[in-house]
Amino acid sequence: MSGPKKSEYKATxxxxxxxxxxxAEKDYFNEKYSPLLREMRDLSLKENYGGFAAGRAQADTxxxxxxxxxxxxxxxxxxxxxxxxxxxxxxxAQGKGLAAKRQRQVGVLATARGQQADATTGLASVAKLEASxxxxxxxxxxxxxEARQGAAMELGxxxxxxGMQNLEDGSGFFGGEARDKLAAANKNQGLFRGGMxxxxxxxxxxxxx
Amino acid sequence: xxxxxxxxxxxxxxxxxxxxxxxxxxYAQMTRDDYDQYxxxxxxxxxxxxxxxxxxxxxDQARKDVQTQSRIASEVAARNTERYGGAGLSNAxxxxxxxxxxxxxxxxxxxxxxxxxxxQREVNQATLADLINIGQxxxxxxxxxxxxxxxxxxxxxxxxxxxKAQHSSQMMGFGSQLGSALLTAFLI
Numbered sequence: 001m002s003g004p005k006k007s008e009y010k011a012t013x014x015x016x017x018x019x020x021x022x023x024a025e026k027d028y029f030n031e032k033y034s035p036l037l038r039e040m041r042d043l044s045l046k047e048n049y050g051g052f053a054a055g056r057a058q059a060d061t062x063x064x065x066x067x068x069x070x071x072x073x074x075x076x077x078x079x080x081x082x083x084x085x086x087x088x089x090x091x092x093a094q095g096k097g098l099a100a101k102r103q104r105q106v107g108v109l110a111t112a113r114g115q116q117a118d119a120t121t122g123l124a125s126v127a128k129l130e131a132s133x134x135x136x137x138x139x140x141x142x143x144x145x146e147a148r149q150g151a152a153m154e155l156g157x158x159x160x161x162x163g164m165q166n167l168e169d170g171s172g173f174f175g176g177e178a179r180d181k182l183a184a185a186n187k188n189q190g191l192f193r194g195g196m197x198x199x200x201x202x203x204x205x206x207x208x209x
Numbered sequence: 210x211x212x213x214x215x216x217x218x219x220x221x222x223x224x225x226x227x228x229x230x231x232x233x234x235x236y237a238q239m240t241r242d243d244y245d246q247y248x249x250x251x252x253x254x255x256x257x258x259x260x261x262x263x264x265x266x267x268x269d270q271a272r273k274d275v276q277t278q279s280r281i282a283s284e285v286a287a288r289n290t291e292r293y294g295g296a297g298l299s300n301a302x303x304x305x306x307x308x309x310x311x312x313x314x315x316x317x318x319x320x321x322x323x324x325x326x327x328x329q330r331e332v333n334q335a336t337l338a339d340l341i342n343i344g345q346x347x348x349x350x351x352x353x354x355x356x357x358x359x360x361x362x363x364x365x366x367x368x369x370x371x372x373k374a375q376h377s378s379q380m381m382g383f384g385s386q387l388g389s390a391l392l393t394a395f396l397i
Contacts, residue, residue, distance in 0.1 A: 084320070088321065
């Protein structure tokens with residue numbers, strides 16, 4: 001039985017391409033689209049919509065109320081009416097312009113905040129992935145620690161029980177005297193072969209054979 | 210319209226894209242960069258917009274506009290009077306026109322500034338409402354992130370505690386096995 005191979009856990013070709021494409025798209029976005037929002041931000045700060053709208057409103061007012069007319073010239077309140085109407089038009093235009101400007105600025109901020117939210121959501125996903133990896137890694141380490149302890153205990157237990165058995169047989173804890181006797185009885189059999197034979201006998205006795 | 214040459218497009222072809230060795234690390238880097246970019250590019254803009262809810266530019270502009278419109282109206286009247294050779298106006302009529310203009314200007318000033326205040330208030334309140342909406346999203350997002358972080362910490366804590374409990378239980382198992390072995394060896 002062989003252990004896991006790292007090569008079996010490699011990303012598939014589809015995953016590699018997916019990552020490549022995602023990186024390329026992100027780079028493209030950063031290069032081409034990200035500056036657009038900054039451009040829009042600058043425009044929303046610089047452009048004077050109110051001034052533009054007020055200019056048009058002033059032109060409309062003057063075209064409507066300043067047509068040469070003897071009756072208008074003679075009337076006492078023509079100038080006052082003109083000043084009042086033009087003032088009202090200016091306020092209206094400036095107000096609409098400011099509202100449009102704010103709308104645009106808020107739109108830019110909302111988009112930027114949306115992107116920022118995407119960024120932090122992305123970080124949360126990364127944190128999740130990392131946490132999951134770390135948990136799995138901790139779990140693996142724990143499993144290995146326990147396996148090592150288990151093996152040590154198993155070996156210790158076997159050594160202890162065999163040692164006790166050897167003592168009972170009168171051949172010392174490590175069985176040196178019995179081994180010497182066996183070696184003397186089977187001179188043509190080496191120590192290693194003798195040991196392997198005993199292991200085979202023991203396994204057969206335990207039902208593994 | 211230049212649709213871009215083959216040379217500039219070729220770098221985006223799949224075969225020419227660079228490999229991504231560690232997508233997880235790159236993802237973290239991208240999101241960190243995005244957040245830093247937001248701080249650099251939009252945080253000052255955001256601060257400026259937050260201050261704009263107390264803007265008085267319309268009211269300030271209205272004060273200036275009233276004087277300008279009064280001057281323009283007066284100049285228009287003067288040109289028309291000249292155009293019609295005095296238009297047969299007596300001095301008393303001209304004085305009356307001046308007084309009416311002054312009165313009208315004063316009234317227009319008050320009216321314009323009042324209107325400007327109303328309009329300014331509307332714009333500022335609309336901005337405030339939009340900012341509040343954005344802020345709700347910011348808050349929701351922040352809480353969601355914190356919730357995720359807290360959950361992850363909780364998972365880690367529980368996993369650690371579970372592993373510890375499992376380890377203790379295993380150690381007790383070993384202890385009892387060893388104890389049994391000792392008992393077998395010495396007592397039986």
